[in-house]
Amino acid sequence: MNRTSLLGIGLGLLALGGCVAPAPDDASYESKAAMTAQAALSAARTAVLSTHSFSDGGLPGTYLEPVLEDAEQTLGSVRDTFDSVQPPATSAADDLRGALDPLLESASSDVTDLRIAARRGRSGDLASAADDLSGVADRLEAFGQEHGG
Amino acid sequence: MKRILSVFLGVLTAIGGFVDIGDLVANALAGARFGLSLVWVTMLGVVGICLFAEMSGRVAAVTRRGTFDVIRERLGPRAGLINLVASVLVTVLTFTAEIGGVALALELATSVNYLLFVPVVGFAVWLVIWRLKFSALENVFGLLGLALIVFAVALWKLGPDWSEFLHSIVAPRKPATEDLSTYLYYGVALFGAALTPYEVFFFSSGAVEERWTAKDIATSRVNVFLGFPLGGLLSVAIAGCAALVLMPQGIEVDTLGQVGLPVAVAVGKLGLAVAILGFVAATFGAALETGLSTGYSVAQYFGWQWGKFVKPRQAARFHIVVLLSLMAAIAGVLTTADPIKVTEYSIVFSAVALPLTYFPILVVANDPVYMGEHVNGRLSNVLGTLFLFIIGIVAVAAIPLMLITAAGQ
Numbered sequence: 001m002n003r004t005s006l007l008g009i010g011l012g013l014l015a016l017g018g019c020v021a022p023a024p025d026d027a028s029y030e031s032k033a034a035m036t037a038q039a040a041l042s043a044a045r046t047a048v049l050s051t052h053s054f055s056d057g058g059l060p061g062t063y064l065e066p067v068l069e070d071a072e073q074t075l076g077s078v079r080d081t082f083d084s085v086q087p088p089a090t091s092a093a094d095d096l097r098g099a100l101d102p103l104l105e106s107a108s109s110d111v112t113d114l115r116i117a118a119r120r121g122r123s124g125d126l127a128s129a130a131d132d133l134s135g136v137a138d139r140l141e142a143f144g145q146e147h148g149g
Numbered sequence: 150m151k152r153i154l155s156v157f158l159g160v161l162t163a164i165g166g167f168v169d170i171g172d173l174v175a176n177a178l179a180g181a182r183f184g185l186s187l188v189w190v191t192m193l194g195v196v197g198i199c200l201f202a203e204m205s206g207r208v209a210a211v212t213r214r215g216t217f218d219v220i221r222e223r224l225g226p227r228a229g230l231i232n233l234v235a236s237v238l239v240t241v242l243t244f245t246a247e248i249g250g251v252a253l254a255l256e257l258a259t260s261v262n263y264l265l266f267v268p269v270v271g272f273a274v275w276l277v278i279w280r281l282k283f284s285a286l287e288n289v290f291g292l293l294g295l296a297l298i299v300f301a302v303a304l305w306k307l308g309p310d311w312s313e314f315l316h317s318i319v320a321p322r323k324p325a326t327e328d329l330s331t332y333l334y335y336g337v338a339l340f341g342a343a344l345t346p347y348e349v350f351f352f353s354s355g356a357v358e359e360r361w362t363a364k365d366i367a368t369s370r371v372n373v374f375l376g377f378p379l380g381g382l383l384s385v386a387i388a389g390c391a392a393l394v395l396m397p398q399g400i401e402v403d404t405l406g407q408v409g410l411p412v413a414v415a416v417g418k419l420g421l422a423v424a425i426l427g428f429v430a431a432t433f434g435a436a437l438e439t440g441l442s443t444g445y446s447v448a449q450y451f452g453w454q455w456g457k458f459v460k461p462r463q464a465a466r467f468h469i470v471v472l473l474s475l476m477a478a479i480a481g482v483l484t485t486a487d488p489i490k491v492t493e494y495s496i497v498f499s500a501v502a503l504p505l506t507y508f509p510i511l512v513v514a515n516d517p518v519y520m521g522e523h524v525n526g527r528l529s530n531v532l533g534t535l536f537l538f539i540i541g542i543v544a545v546a547a548i549p550l551m552l553i554t555a556a557g558q
Contacts, residue, residue, distance in 0.1 A: 063258075
C-alpha cells in the first residue's frame, strides 16, 4: 500500500470519526446533557402550554397542530443530537445518559400522543397526555438544574 | 385637514410597518431567554433607525434621487459597489426570511404545511409589486400591521407589576444562568433587527416614489420620530409578553407559533386571530419592502430607470431584479432551511453590514453640495458619529460572538 492510499484511508477514518460528535471529558458531556435537557424542556412545556390554552378555548386546533408538530420535531432532533455524542468511558457519563435518555424518550412519546389526540379531536386523551408530559417536563427541569443548565 | 390626515396615516403606517419577521423573532427570543434585560438594545436601535431614516429621507427629499444613486456618485463606483453587494446579499437573505415568515403564519392559521404556501406567497408578492400603486401597497400593509398592537393588549391583560417591569428595563440585569457572550450575541441580533439596512433604502426610495420635496421634510420627520418609536413599543410588548409567559416556563423561542402563545394565554382565540393577521401583514409588508429594496439598490447603482411611479415596461430592468431576488428568496425557503434560523442569521449579518449602509448616508447628509441649507446640523452629526461608532463595534463583534456562542446556543 503506497503513502497516498494510506493517507486516503486515514482521512476517510477521520471523516467517519467526525460523524460522531466527540465529548472529551465528563464535564463537557454533562454540559451537553444539561443543554439537551433545556432544549427538550422548552419543547415539552410549549406543547403543554399550547394544549392547556386549547382546552381553555384560547387556541384553535389549526394553531395547536403545527405547534405540536414543531415540538415533536424539536424533541426528535434534540434526542438524535444527544445520542450522536460519544460519551466518555466513565460510569458517571453512563449514569448521566441513563438518566436523560428515558426522559427524552418519554417527552417525545407524550408529544406524539398529544399530536395524535389533537388530530383525532379527543380532548380526554389530550388532557391525560398533557398531564404526563407536564410531569416529564418537571423532571427535565430538575435534571437541567442538577447538572448546571 | 387633508394634510393632517395624511400625516396621521403616515404615522400609523410607520408604526404598523415597523415590525418584521426579524423583530418578531428576535424580541420574543430575547424576552423568553433574557426577560426585559435586553430591551435597552431595542430602544437604542430605535434611536439609531430614527436618526438615519430621517437623514436618508431628507437626502431623498432634497436631491430627489435614490440613496444608492447619490452614494455611488459621492463615494465613487468601487466603494458604492462594496456597499451594493453587501446590502443586496443581506436584503435577499431578509427577503427569504420574510417569505418564510408569511408561509409560517399561514400554516398557523390553517394547519397546512408552510412549504405548500411558499409558491403562492411568492406569486402574491410579485403580483402586488407589479400591480399595486406604491402608496396603496405601503398604506394597506402598514395599517394591517397595526394588528400587532394585540401584543400590547396581551401585555396589559397579563397584568405585570408595572414598577418592577419598568425597573427591569431601566436597570437591566443579565440572568445569572446566561453567559455574557450569549447575552451580547442576542444584543447584537436585536440591534441588527432594529436597524435592518433595507428599511432606510425603502424609506428613502419611497420618498422619491411619492415625489417628496424639501417641503415634505417636516412630514417625514413626524413619521420617523413619532411612528418608529411607537412601532418600537410593539417590539417591547412582544418581548414583555415572552418574558411574562414563556420565560417562567423555560420555553425558548424557536418557532413562530411560540411567539403567538402569550397572546392566546392572555387574550384568547380572537386575540390570536388578530396576532396571526398581524404576523401575515408584517411579514408580507416587509417582503414587499425587501423585494423592492433589492430592485431599488441595484437599479439606482447602475443608473437604470426604477420605481413604481413609472409603468413596469419603462423600468423593466428594475422589475427583473425584483423578480430574480424573489425567485432566489423562494428557492431559499424551499430548501427547507428553517425560516426562523434564516431570520436569526439575517439579522446578525445585517448587523455586520450596518456600517456599509449608514456611513455613506452620514457622509451625503453632511455634504452641502447635495444638501444645501438642509445639510446635517451639529446634533445630527454628533449623534450620527456616535452611532457609527456603536455600529462599528457591533459589526466587528457580530461574527466572533456568533462563533463563540455557536449562534446563541
